[in-house]
Amino acid sequence: MGWSSKAGEKARVRVVIVGCPNVGKSVLFGRLTGRYVSVSNYPGTTVEVTRGIGRWAGRTFEVTDTPGLYSLSCITDEERAARALIMGGGSDVLLQVADAKNLDRMLPLTLQLSEAGLPVVLIVNMLDEARRAGLAVDLAGLGDRLGVPVIGAVLTRGEGVEEIKELLAAVGDTGTIQPLVPRYDRQVEAAIRAVEARITGNYGLRPRAMAVLALQEDPEVLDILRARELNWPLVSDLVVRMNQGSEPVRQRIPLVVHRLARRVVTRCLRQVGRPALTPGQVAGDLLLRPMFGLPVLVAVIYFGLYRFVGGFGAGTLVDVLDRTLFLSRLNPWLDRVVDGLFTGEAWRELLAHDYGLLTLGLRYAVAIVLPIVGTFFVAFAVLEDSGYLPRLALLTDRLLKPLGLSGRALIPLTLGLGCGTMATLVTRTLETRRERLLATFLLALGVPCSAQLGVVMGVLSARPHALAVWASAVVVALLAGGTLAAHLLPGRAAPFFMEVPPLRLPSLGNIWRKTTARMVWYFREVLPVFLAASVVIWLGRLTGVFPTVLSGLAGVCRWLGLPKETSLVFLFGFLRRDYGAAGLHDLAPGLPAQAVVVAAVTLTLFVPCLAQTVLMFKERGPVTALAIMGVVFPTAVAVGYVLSRVLSLVGGAAW
Amino acid sequence: MVEGRMRTGTPPGTRSLARMKPGEKGEVISLEAPDHAGYRRLFALGLVPGATVTLLQRFPTYVFTAGRTTIAVDAGMAEGIWVAVRPSRNRSPQSRA
Numbered sequence A: 001m002g003w004s005s006k007a008g009e010k011a012r013v014r015v016v017i018v019g020c021p022n023v024g025k026s027v028l029f030g031r032l033t034g035r036y037v038s039v040s041n042y043p044g045t046t047v048e049v050t051r052g053i054g055r056w057a058g059r060t061f062e063v064t065d066t067p068g069l070y071s072l073s074c075i076t077d078e079e080r081a082a083r084a085l086i087m088g089g090g091s092d093v094l095l096q097v098a099d100a101k102n103l104d105r106m107l108p109l110t111l112q113l114s115e116a117g118l119p120v121v122l123i124v125n126m127l128d129e130a131r132r133a134g135l136a137v138d139l140a141g142l143g144d145r146l147g148v149p150v151i152g153a154v155l156t157r158g159e160g161v162e163e164i165k166e167l168l169a170a171v172g173d174t175g176t177i178q179p180l181v182p183r184y185d186r187q188v189e190a191a192i193r194a195v196e197a198r199i200t201g202n203y204g205l206r207p208r209a210m211a212v213l214a215l216q217e218d219p220e221v222l223d224i225l226r227a228r229e230l231n232w233p234l235v236s237d238l239v240v241r242m243n244q245g246s247e248p249v250r251q252r253i254p255l256v257v258h259r260l261a262r263r264v265v266t267r268c269l270r271q272v273g274r275p276a277l278t279p280g281q282v283a284g285d286l287l288l289r290p291m292f293g294l295p296v297l298v299a300v301i302y303f304g305l306y307r308f309v310g311g312f313g314a315g316t317l318v319d320v321l322d323r324t325l326f327l328s329r330l331n332p333w334l335d336r337v338v339d340g341l342f343t344g345e346a347w348r349e350l351l352a353h354d355y356g357l358l359t360l361g362l363r364y365a366v367a368i369v370l371p372i373v374g375t376f377f378v379a380f381a382v383l384e385d386s387g388y389l390p391r392l393a394l395l396t397d398r399l400l401k402p403l404g405l406s407g408r409a410l411i412p413l414t415l416g417l418g419c420g421t422m423a424t425l426v427t428r429t430l431e432t433r434r435e436r437l438l439a440t441f442l443l444a445l446g447v448p449c450s451a452q453l454g455v456v457m458g459v460l461s462a463r464p465h466a467l468a469v470w471a472s473a474v475v476v477a478l479l480a481g482g483t484l485a486a487h488l489l490p491g492r493a494a495p496f497f498m499e500v501p502p503l504r505l506p507s508l509g510n511i512w513r514k515t516t517a518r519m520v521w522y523f524r525e526v527l528p529v530f531l532a533a534s535v536v537i538w539l540g541r542l543t544g545v546f547p548t549v550l551s552g553l554a555g556v557c558r559w560l561g562l563p564k565e566t567s568l569v570f571l572f573g574f575l576r577r578d579y580g581a582a583g584l585h586d587l588a589p590g591l592p593a594q595a596v597v598v599a600a601v602t603l604t605l606f607v608p609c610l611a612q613t614v615l616m617f618k619e620r621g622p623v624t625a626l627a628i629m630g631v632v633f634p635t636a637v638a639v640g641y642v643l644s645r646v647l648s649l650v651g652g653a654a655w
Numbered sequence B: 001m002v003e004g005r006m007r008t009g010t011p012p013g014t015r016s017l018a019r020m021k022p023g024e025k026g027e028v029i030s031l032e033a034p035d036h037a038g039y040r041r042l043f044a045l046g047l048v049p050g051a052t053v054t055l056l057q058r059f060p061t062y063v064f065t066a067g068r069t070t071i072a073v074d075a076g077m078a079e080g081i082w083v084a085v086r087p088s089r090n091r092s093p094q095s096r097a
């Protein structure tokens, strides 16, 4: 590849895309690098920093997409990640993407970036929506006033992309213009100068910007200064002093920045026509009301989850792939090939036969998990891209309050219905530690992932009352567990506030690119664990550890009134939760309905899969993760036990 | 700690968002958030002193527009958003006391 040559290396331009959530950053990233990573209508699903390479005008551009950043004074982990990237100094130019309709909310960041001495280009995106709202943006005037390059765009249609590319290709050639920066009142300016004078280190931002952040009591900036500046005590005194009284400087500074932004916007954004009322707006407003929103929710669950993921994905597709492809053709053939190649029994067992890497590991991944997770990701992408999820969040906020959660938590919890591992990662978007912990706990306890859900529905849907029992048992366990955890955990319920984006018609291209990106992530993250799990099973059988574990679990199974073969399902269930569920799929036809329900419930509540456990350790720390596991395991067994007792008492009539 | 307490000398007709009726409009006078982070977040959404807000609905959560942004908040947050409500012309005026 040409770009790794020395000359190419020199010419490489580092471009960092920043901006609020939901303004089109991912779309721009895709346009510049030719690759879509994740486009979303929900603020905050760009979880990881994404890098890509673009080439045009004979130069190479390293483009980085960052998580949403509202302002330089950060609140969430994601914002901190974005700011750390900017402060790290790894950029030749910052592209700030902004929503034209809400410029007054976007410009404070532009002003802050200019204040920090960073080279920023403002992309005024969504001009199509602005036009429909009857707004006209004076782009040239905006550029003159802000003193930074300004480009108008409709990124989804590719408008403005050429201009952006041209500008980037000419980076470094632009003359120096003086960007607009905020000026504060005399007292605040004096305080800024006093702090600035005591900053000696280089932190990637201008000392003035560091001083402004310090005066706003930015915890991270204060930590940096505390650790690295000799004059810290003087700075600290001043910061404390300036933040006393009824008008602390931490409130005065943002107000000044905002007023300046508003002044610029009133000059450059004009209402020229009447806002057109689009069908999307009407529908979007209706969905805010429970009277319409709740029936739509029921329809979404029925068609999206039950019919599409459960019926089509877990039913039709799994049948085709598993039964007609793997079980009747591929597996027998693989068994023969492996037997022909290897003589040792151990090798044969590792690769093929009942628990082999190919015949079990690959088969579960491709034939059972792929269609189910794939259909779920399609359904989720549609909901996400249409702007439905925040509406769902505001409708359900009240219901989640008793669990110590806010409506915001509904997004990771819903995503948990797809993949608990990914959902655990997305709990980062929640604002308080307490809420992140509670959501992680619920995900670990019993939010069934799509692989599990699909298999359970596949197994139980022939017996609707069994499905109902399973669903109620899991919901009750989640509600009870969540309520109890919320009571026991100190702290207050997380406040709920959320931006509600307009309802948009999702585009097929976005859904396709988003789904494939997630699938790639899933397989990169999960297929190795699948295969590792197969190796663990092989080792376990080879060394005789398994029979011991299994006989232990068999005791638990007996207690739950289950045949001892289900112990295998539980063991696999830890290695991968869906793996276990898939094992249940194989076992179910030979079991009585009651046993299937008890097994399905216990398995759903059982410890999360290996991948999710690993992520839980990473995100929440070992102590918390172990505590969660310690609660989840006995809870699962206890609920299974109670359920089996109740079902036996209710008796055979129903079964 | 409560961030951004009400100042003295607020205009008459000032009520918290939680006491407004759907359809009512007004200017934000001040914000109280449970903590500074919440305050900053509301600020970032364009809910700043002087912004014009219109309440759309109260149930199941408070939904209102601030400028061209639609925002949803729970009752707790709504109580901390103080608004100088404009007297409405097309409705009975005596209900505003």
Ligand SMILES: Nc1nc2c(ncn2[C@@H]2O[C@H](COP(=O)(O)OP(=O)(O)O)[C@@H](O)[C@H]2O)c(=O)[nH]1
Pocket (backbone or CB within 6 Å): A019, A020, A021, A022, A023, A024, A025, A026, A027, A028, A038, A039, A040, A041, A043, A044, A046, A068, A125, A126, A127, A128, A129, A153, A154, A155, A156, A157, A385, A386, A504, A510
């Ligand atoms: N109408 C319109 N929609 C856009 C435009 N740019 C992005 N979008 C949509 O806005 C939503 C958010 O975009 P995304 O790139 O995920 O925002 P990010 O959170 O900043 O990365 C997606 O549904 C996009 O399809 C645009 O120029 N016009």
